[in-house]
Amino acid sequence: MRVKGFSVRLASPPATGSLSLPTPAAFFPLSQEAGAHRASADAELRCTAVVERPLPGGAGPLRRVLRGALVLLGRDELRQPVLRVAGGGGEATAFSFALGGDTVRLFTRFVGEGRAAVRVGPGGAQVLLSDCPPDALRRFFRLLRLKLAAGPRGAPRQPRLLGRPPPAFSVISPLQERDLRRDPRAGPGQRDLRPAEVRPRVGREAPRAERRPPARLSVEQEAVLGAVRSGKSVFFTGCAGTGKSFLLKKIVGSLPPNSTYATASTGVAACHIGGTTLHAFAGIGSGKAPLEQCIQLAERPGVRQHWLACQHLIIDEISMVDGKFFDKSNNRSEFSYLILIICVFFLNKRMIYQAKSWRKCIHINMELTEVRRQTDKTFISLLSAVRLGRGSVIWC
Numbered sequence: 061m062r063v064k065g066f067s068v069r070l071a072s073p074p075a076t077g078s079l080s081l082p083t084p085a086a087f088f089p090l091s092q093e094a095g096a097h098r099a100s101a102d103a104e105l106r107c108t109a110v111v112e113r114p115l116p117g118g119a120g121p122l123r124r125v126l127r128g129a130l131v132l133l134g135r136d137e138l139r140q141p142v143l144r145v146a147g148g149g150g151e152a153t154a155f156s157f158a159l160g161g162d163t164v165r166l167f168t169r170f171v172g173e174g175r176a177a178v179r180v181g182p183g184g185a186q187v188l189l190s191d192c193p194p195d196a197l198r199r200f201f202r203l204l205r206l207k208l209a210a211g212p213r214g215a216p217r218q219p220r221l222l223g224r225p226p227p228a229f230s231v232i233s234p235l236q237e238r239d240l241r242r243d244p245r246a247g248p249g250q251r252d253l254r255p256a257e258v259r260p261r262v263g264r265e266a267p268r269a270e271r272r273p274p275a276r277l278s279v280e281q282e283a284v285l286g287a288v289r290s291g292k293s294v295f296f297t298g299c300a301g302t303g304k305s306f307l308l309k310k311i312v313g314s315l316p317p318n319s320t321y322a323t324a325s326t327g328v329a330a331c332h333i334g335g336t337t338l339h340a341f342a343g344i345g346s347g348k349a350p351l352e353q354c355i356q357l358a359e360r361p362g363v364r365q366h367w368l369a370c371q372h373l374i375i376d377e378i379s380m381v382d383g384k385f386f387d388k389s390n391n392r393s394e395f396s397y398l399i400l401i402i403c404v405f406f407l408n409k410r411m412i413y414q415a416k417s418w419r420k421c422i423h424i425n426m427e428l429t430e431v432r433r434q435t436d437k438t439f440i441s442l443l444s445a446v447r448l449g450r451g452s453v454i455w456c
């Protein structure tokens with residue numbers, strides 16, 4: 061693909077001769093247990109889970125830490141909601157908690173940081189979830205809250221002669237209209253009403269079930285997110301207003317927080333995505349010192365810890381990063397092990413793209429083309445010219 065004045069190499073040649081985008085269906089691989097339905101993905105989490113169970117006789121609780129655990133929301137054979145936590149990494153350990161009754165408590169204050177907890181019964185067992193992609197965690201707890209509010213689904217299935225016995229565990233169904241109608245947060249007047257009976261809003265605040273659904277990513281944005289999820293290092297660009305920052309926030313929200321570092325070339329750009337500067341993360345100052353000195357700086361305990369913990373490194377507005385700085389950071393091949401997510405507005409040929417390590421680190425280059433913010437064609441082409449460093453612009 062060729063962006064005006066800047067050649068963009070694709071990691072593998074596209075079949076169609078244009079931008080090679082994976083199909084959206086390939087982006088959200090669901091486990092067999094979760095079923096093929098896209099919405100059921102909300103019932104599944106991958107994170108660190110700590111299971112605490114009180115032991116009889118007043119002894120301290122049994123505590124198990126399961127890293128890379130698979131947490132599933134389902135129903136048992138009596139159609140009661142069940143939380144199942146299975147150990148990751150091939151461990152056979154699995155814990156199941158029936159969530160029937162009023163004694164389930166959800167702790168969601170730190171969902172934005174990828175942490176939440178479920179307590180079953182007063183002084184009962186609890187499951188603490190951490191290092192979870194915040195967006196997935198938010199969807200999981202929304203589903204859990206609404207399914208609990210909706211109560212048990214239907215009567216327990218009667219065993220039928222020669223019929224198959226009901227499964228001991230099946231992944232919970234996606235949210236339906238009736239689940240939303242029973243949402244206690246929807247306000248008393250809104251509960252248990254058919255859609256046609258839902259009364260117009262009187263108060264200032266919209267009931268949650270009625271609020272506008274969250275904005276969906278465009279096909280291009282989905283393609284970038286899908287590439288990141290599939291473990292590729294991605295560079296993406298786009299004209300002003302094509303949703304780069306919007307997409308970056310979605311990417312941050314879809315990755316495990318403990319191993320994801322959001323950075324930008326400047327403090328202002330870093331604030332915009334709730335991150336830090338790339339220089340602060342790398343810990344090698346301006347990067348102008350000789351290589352050996354930079355390595356020593358990066359080996360300092362606080363800095364080294366960042367490098368070791370980081371699996372996804374996001375760099376916004378990379379055009380202002382010096383190519384030599386990029387090469388030095390890459391020298392000890394830490395970048396090669398990282399999944400880099402790099403975003404830029406300016407496509408200035410003299411800058412970062414000349415770095416020797418660029419092609420080694422970046423697997424896929426993509427461009428967002430759909431302008432979301434402005435419709436004025438002259439203004440869009442002016443911004444495009446600025447982006448490509450073309451022509452002279454007179455500001456008045």
Ligand SMILES: Nc1ncnc2c1ncn2[C@@H]1O[C@H](COP(=O)(O)OP(=O)(O)OP(=O)(O)O)[C@@H](O)[C@H]1O
Nearest residue numbers: 275276277278300301302303304305306405432433
């Ligand atoms: N998929 C989407 N659905 C709805 N709104 C979107 C979507 N993508 C972007 N937007 C909206 O389009 C506007 C521009 O997005 P954003 O600021 O992320 O663009 P940008 O490419 O970062 O722009 P700039 O280069 O000027 O910083 C924002 O109001 C954003 O909320």
